[in-house]
Amino acid sequence: MKFWVSALFGILIGILTAILVINMAPDFLWIQNGVWKTSIVAGSEQADPYTRAIVAKNYLYVLNKSEAVYFIATSDSEKELDRNCDYRIVGKDLPARWWSITVYGEDNFLIDNEHKIYSVTSANVVKRGDSWEIHISREQKGENWIPLRGEGKFYLTLRLYNPESIVYERLKEIELPKIIREGCR
């Protein structure tokens, strides 16, 4: 009887710790570049079981690194990204065939808005020389605007499709867009 109680207790601990790890997606599984994080093995056959589980929960069917590199930002330099704040994303041409920045809610889906604008891409971004600014806010602020609606947190995904070799060589150092919080309500 005591054996089965201990076994059941062990199984419960095992299940709970597994769910905890999958939900928390610990930092050691990621490569950090400023506020952006990425995984070079996500989606690939080299992925470890933990990465596979985390990818299945949050980023199902991502492309492997030969095709695309995904960077995720859940915060600016100080705080988690909040739908009650306005943000300016400042960047330059990125070393890839094409790129996009997309806004997602905590549920990993697009945030509903009446304009049906969810992203800015290298094909539609309005640039000044080789640099650009994207505004993520409730009210429209100039060009390259992604509307924020609702309450709670959100995150950004930067996709680099067919990235240049420098992306793989300097994953931690390549210059990625800066996320600047402009004010909160």
Place this chain on the structure above:
Amino acid sequence: MIKAKGLAVIIFFAVLSHLAVVYAFPYVVVMSSYLATKDEVKVNEVYHQKPVDASFRKVVMPSPDILYSACVYDISRSDLLIEARVPKFTYWSASFYSLSTDNFFTVNDRMVGEKVTLMLTTNKSCMNEKCVVSPSERGIVIFRIFIPDKSLLPALEEFQRSIKCKEIPRS
């Protein structure tokens, strides 16, 4: 002594169940998504998705800038013939995922001509250059076409409609 034995049992079962959940998790997620979409998405047939918006809830983190199509496959009894016309003015790719969610093969518009034909099989000895060997009998092929401009949608949807997935009996 009894306490130490009890602790060993707890640790043994905790490690075992922890690893089992982590290993099984991707399979559970994939099978759940297949079940959730089984009325719309038929096995070994192509499914074309309209450009996604916030109402799309089938797969997490969808890109609103991509036109998606998919073939959920089961090649336990037959191979799968995949054919498509490939646009040369924008990004196009076909990505093959095993049941464990690994992206084991991808081909994009830069690697092929204006038409592509592939044969998805589990036969590891298939020597034909069109053969793509899947590590699992079940999985999914996802086709992506980048939408550089919404005005190009009608033309891109024609390329999307050209994607075909067809069962081919094994010889």
